[in-house]
Amino acid sequence: MQHTATHPLAGQTVTVAPAAALYGHADTTPFELRVEDWNDRVFGQPWEVMEGHPASLGYALRAALGHLPLDNEVVYGKDTFGCGHLVHTNEIQAGGQ
Numbered sequence: 001m002q003h004t005a006t007h008p009l010a011g012q013t014v015t016v017a018p019a020a021a022l023y024g025h026a027d028t029t030p031f032e033l034r035v036e037d038w039n040d041r042v043f044g045q046p047w048e049v050m051e052g053h054p055a056s057l058g059y060a061l062r063a064a065l066g067h068l069p070l071d072n073e074v075v076y077g078k079d080t081f082g083c084g085h086l087v088h089t090n091e092i093q094a095g096g097q
Contacts, residue, residue: 002046003038007075010037014077015094016087019066023058024083030093033077039086042076047086059086 017030025031039047039056048070050056055076063070073089 002040003072006041007035007038009035009075009092011035014092016091017093018062018087018091019068020062022062022079022085022087023054024079024081032080033085033087034079035075035077037076038072039074039076040072046072047074048072055084055086063088 047056068088
């Protein structure tokens with residue numbers, strides 16, 4: 001499913017509680033992420049078909065390790081270091097800053 005509307009938290013900073021550690025993060029400690037939009041709106045395709053893209057590869061590994069749903073309810077954003085990540089919407093704890 002391709003999302004047609006912008007994610008409600010796009011452009012905002014949220015707190016993410018990752019189900020499994022993300023690249024550049026040592027553990028699953030909550031961190032801040034600036035949401036850009038739904039992944040499929042940013043890249044024009046679902047994360048599952050983004051061959052060779054570092055964020056999608058990292059998310060695929062985290063999805064397996066963290067038992068995340070294999071759907072397209074995934075947003076793209078950047079952490080405070082400027083690194084891009086994909087996170088599932090159920091990993092978002094709080095947001096709207």
